[in-house]
Amino acid sequence: MGAGSLNYVPVLVAAIASFLFGGVWYNAFSRQWLEAVGMSVERMQADRSSLGLYVVAFVAQLVMAWMLAGILLHLSLGGLAPSIRVGMISAAFLWFGFVMPTMVVNYAFHGAKRVLSVIDGGHWLGVLLIQGAIIGWWGVR
Secondary structure, eight states: OEETTEEHHHHHHHHHHHHHHHHHHHHHTHHHHHHHHTOOHHHHHHHSOOHHHHHHHHHHHHHHHHHHHHHHHHHHHTTOOOOHHHHHHHHHHHIIIIIHHHHHHHHHHHTOOHHHHHHHHHHHHHHHHHHHHHHHHHOOO
């Protein structure tokens, strides 16, 4: 079930699983997140309850899973077989090298509270680790 060399089924499953993780994560840290961004529950419900925002979030998860699968595919072409371990290590390196540095810089210039970097950074680490585990376990071809 792949177009070209990439199997898109694990990409879709990884995107769905990581999207669901985001719901659980931000539900668990909702009070701290709202405080860090300086928003009331009422404003959050009024301003950010649009279905469109959730579509954007899911599409972002889908793009991330697709790109991670592409990286794992390239690693496999070099002889490194996909596995849960390879997927999760690759995901962690991508998070540490790309996601967190961009977030830290952006949040620093915006004057955001450090706890926001911790909450959002933890979310994206979880997203990538889940995606890496699923895609690595399932395979990319």
